[in-house]
Amino acid sequence: MSPRSRRSFSAAERLPRPRLALLIIGLVVWGLVPPAAFGAAAVPDHMQPGMRGALKKAIADSKGFKNRFDAEVWLVDMAHRLAPRVPSVQRRLNLLRDVHGAATEAGLSPQLVLAVIQVESNFKRFALSSAGAEGLMQIMPFWRHEIGAPGDNLFNRATNLRYGCAILAYYLKLEHGDVTRALARYNGSLGQLWYPLRVESALSQNWQIP
Secondary structure (H helix, E strand, O other): OOHHHHHHHHHHOOOOHHHHHHHHHHHHHOOOOOHHHHOHHHOOOOOOOOHHHHHHHHHHHOOOOOOHHHHHHHHHHHHHHHOOOOOOHHHHHHHHHHHHHHHHHHOOOHHHHHHHHHHHHOOOOOOEOOOOOEOOOOEOOOHHHHHOOOOOOOOOHHHHHHHHHHHHHHHHHHOOOOHHHHHHHHHOOOOOOHHHHHHHHHHHHHHOOO
């Protein structure tokens, strides 16, 4: 075993078990340590076929992360949580990469944005509400004329996320950082708590990082 690998094991021994599992995935993904070095039981079950290549590509294309390790940890963690809703490894990682990029650019928590998407569309890209709201973050078409262009496709993943994050960030600024009121504005239910509570419940149950 190389000195670099020995240093990685030494550091890994001091990590909490969930973070250790993510570090193991990172080491295996980047070929620094072979999977056999950890034993079959130590390599997490959610390293699905195709995950290694898809994760490498997502990390290489990602924006907003401080470094490659942060990208690995966040993407692997969130990909595992998102798997029941988005079974495709490639689609899942592409979505997470775009969520992180759009949220970071707008100054939002990516985990909060994931919670909003869960409540709004349950990660269905082509979701269409009875009121006409479109896509992952359920954007009303009038927003094209407010912050975009008439031809913008709100069912496009990146476009929808850019709109949704910009709108939520605007409401947060309007409400001086009050997340509850900003979420109520986003949903058009200012003065009521049911929508913010649903988002906060989704965040705490599925997306919050300890």
